[in-house]
Amino acid sequence: MAPTAVNGTGNGTSREHEVLHRAGGTQRSGAAAPEAATAPAGGSAPSSQHPVDLQRAREAIRLALPEPGSKFSQDDEFCVVAQPDGTWGEYRFHDYDRIFGVPGLYEKIFYDVLGCDSPRFMVGLLSEALAAAGEQASALRVLDLGAGNGIMAEELAAVGVEHSVGVDILTEARDAALRDRPGLYADYQVADLTRLSAAQRETLAGHELNALTVVAALGFGDIPPAAFRTAYDLVAPGGWVVLTIKDAFLDATDTSGFGGMIGESIRSGALEVVRRERFQHRLATDSSPLLYEGIVARKRGQLAG
Template sequence: MALPGDLEAFQPHMERLRIEPVAAEGTLRQADERFTAIVEGDRRQFEMHDYRTMYRVPMLYDTMLYGWLRCQTPRLLAQHFKRLQAAAPDAAPDADNEIRMLEVGAGSGAFASALHHELPAIRILGLDIIEEARLAAQRDRPGAYEAYLVADLCNMSEEAEARVTALAPNCVGVASATGWGNHIPVAGFEQAFAYLQPKGWFIFHVKPNDPDPECVALVEWIEAKLRNGEIVDSESDKIFHRYGVTGEEIYYDYVIGRKAA
């Protein structure tokens, strides 16, 4: 299983797919990035956030993001969480300190694989809004999830609600992209936070100073949670997210803290 940050593991996929950027003038928004790859003998063009299409091609999205663009977010978030969780052994509400995570925007399972590498005993319930994400995770990262729900956090079915409630998550995490119109909105994060048990961990990241309205709303949402004391014992910092298709470095801010008791 190729871990984010392990470039050697992605090298065979890089050689097979031969990913190249699509030339564009000026500074590109992340939502407008394009690339091409060799798929079944033909060079095809892909939009960076067209997940449904990319997930249908084995390892395409992961190779593009974690191999070609050197995305580090899942690996770094997993390492920071392991460090903070170990330093606060009373953080989990259970005597056995079991970590039961609801991962929102789970995608193809890169964050789950990074978490298992750092915390082998973690239990993870994945949740994403598209079926292609679940199929990609099962195909490319088998065993990363205890279960995987295809559900809309803003419109949960009774079955999906029951699965999350049964897990009683004491950790909610996200390492997927935020903002840009086709990602988890504030209302979805609010619902995920509502599922989180008191004193449970919340792992979040967002691109700061981004003009996209959804990014602005998410920054305001997490700042309000911190300011109002709904998230406590928190750590915030900047981490390298990935390179853009034109080579610029992209940094995100992360917040890891605990839901107030």
């Protein structure tokens, strides 16, 4: 089957579908040829308006997904993207350094085509929890762990958060955030939280953080439990913790380390859950839903383990 590319975005912009006669030799051995990639109903882009150049970049990108009958694990999903020279290049979804290097590609894949809505959804849960507690978003000083190119900070700013600090292990992520969403972060640290230097720890502590957001970033080796623990320890007692995690990582059979750490912390009361909802994070490349747990909690003690 010849692959089909997608132009435009899934947020109401018109689409043009073109049949491509080749995929530039990027098809994986044993993988089905890509076919039409279309944005699912109900998918949305981040709520606040993007700079015009980023929006135009998203609309100009042409990509193709494997045909729906091809099943890949979430850690092995990929797409092919049209290159300037007319060839097609393969991008594995967890190759964030390469994806962030192309303006608009992250948004195109995960928001326009696969309907990711996690940042907006989780900020909505946080806003409801703040209102119930009689607290203002403007009082939050947020550590955004796994900050990427700033989509979460954009959503936080939209509801009144005035101080966000980004942390990501990738220099490419910080470069993309400064390129695509300048001015959203009071600070952006490129750091490995499993080996945080004394200077970096002092810098982060100086922000007097009282909230932690980790959205669409836990598991799959992207952020290990030790890094999450370090970030959690930087948040003041009573602070807010906002996280999403694939439901399988909280299962009793989980071997990632998150099931025991988060599950036991909730049971002990160290993490006081305020809101918890199971929701659709996005679609997989075969159009099946990827379900995550969304948790908004207060820090009442040290994490288990």
